[in-house]
Amino acid sequence: MARTQYRGARRRLAAAALASTAALVLSACGGGGAQTQAAGSPTESGSSVAGETATLVSIQPVNDKGVMQDFVAGFEAATKEVNMESNVVVLTDPSTYESTLESVSGRSDLVFTTFPPMIQAVEKVAPKHEDTRYVLLDARLSEPIDNVQELFFRENESSYLAGIVAGEMTEANKVGFLGAIKQDVIDRYLVGFHAGVKSVDPDIKVCFAYVGALNDPALGKQFANTMYNQGVDIIHAATAGTQVGVYQAAEEQEKFLISADVDVRPLAPNFGLTATGPDFSGAAKLAVEQYAAGDFESGLQVYGLADGAVRILPFNDDLVSAEVQQKVEEAKQQIIDGSIKVPDDKSVGDIKNCA
Template structure:
């Protein structure tokens, strides 16, 4: 069942920054676990986002809401992150920003786990679901690769509430699980804007920071994590945006097969840059860090994903033109808020796109001001055309 997105919750979350300062809580998985509760101070300056990964103190601390909002101090939430773990400056860190903000606003407690492989998802999900000390009010599953495991777990624990990002698990009959809320995004829409920017810049004589284009080449690239329908939406939107600028621009793409292989990302991007690409866009989690390394080594440009990676990975800000931000933090925060105020609904699916600011192109903190105004104007116009329904963005790279 679809439902309208809570715009009030989104607007609040869209202005939120990461929170630092973690302490511990008890219960949940017995192996490979990390714990976190209670809000620390907001150390964000300007538009920068800060996160803390795996820095729990291991002490128990009762928490209460710090801003006079609904008290969620008796709420416990479990986070099962995607492979690649915290500190990726991208997908998992964006999810962490959402739960940290919920801690800050409501005083809830949470515990998190960082699986090393897909095979561990079911283990962590089920250990949280079966925990009695504490009982978890919600188990948040970050990433579409958890979908199969969650379909099994949700059926085994019908009284446990879950949320998942990037997938809508269904029963054998094709129905949603009554105890699962799903959040998906229109990644192809935001990626179309990235393609517009990359396509225009590769046809220009453009230099900024540590990068420069070779306009005679007219080549751009894409590096994906694990090949499939989700990352295919990133590639499809990107290709369509490039083609809308100039159908003669060559788009080279490759998939590394992992979201946690920076060296593989570096090797893949290097090959694309060496074949003439000026800009490489990645949708590869921590693997994308290697794309930024290759951009610096070849004096070219890159585009990040999920968070403003010019801020989360500042060492590469001099080659990051922008990032296709995906508000995973909003999904995590909204689900947590719903648990606190008693409005959580399983069996629901929320999809966020450009119109909801669920995805967007954010220009890099260092290079954004250098991008020509004509490029930004074209991107703005494309964004509005998609929102108005004048442009339909494909979801399958084969359609471009």
């Protein structure tokens, strides 16, 4: 069904529901699984989506100094720009994923949700709400759904560049990778990083581990300290909110860190080299803009270095030489023009730990 056929009705339902959004969401989730905040309100405008409602459902804290903080910033800025009502719901209990998504779907025109743990909820809820559009961040459905966009990134391409930095700068010939949890998104970071390191020197050892948590800084610090103590002198971490502890370990151990997704320099100013990953803020803006323009596309939307949607973030120029930065730029262009083919998460099983 074309969005223009239901936009007016949706706007009226959204306006009626927003006055009690927080109470309704918490009630639908049994009271204990969600935290709701109004992210923005529309201003008078000629926008065709003014007064419609966008809701972001996150399964990890949105003030994580990482992925979600960046994504929420883009979501809030974009919805404000097109004058949509916007809300952010943070889930802490997996048993509430489906019920919360069901609740917000009934009064939202556009729903964002995040990462593979939400796949099952989206697959159950979205087909029942044909007039709602969904954006699933960094995850793949088992089968396409007509009103769901799967916003997917080639993190392996940007992490390949992280591997070049680590390969060029390691003095121990032993580098490490820390992932938050074992899933295809994190595997892409690992596979790309491993390939980039080995492109510099096949004899450099790449050790890896999964912390098992998206938001446990103490555990992240523990894992990073263990890895540094085992002789690794550079870690590439893709650990979401857990990454705060990895920053602390790098600074205290005085060993290098390559972060993921957000600028590492203010977070690990003395030993943070750079960061790689998707432009989550830009991705959120792109999806909102597509919806507002009537150009929402369901199905798999894949973005990589060539699209500017994944990238290597600014270097700490005091730590990363101009020569290394130039090698990274050359590799980036070779990935974009296709002369370097970066393996993806399907090859993760081929990687041997600390080899």
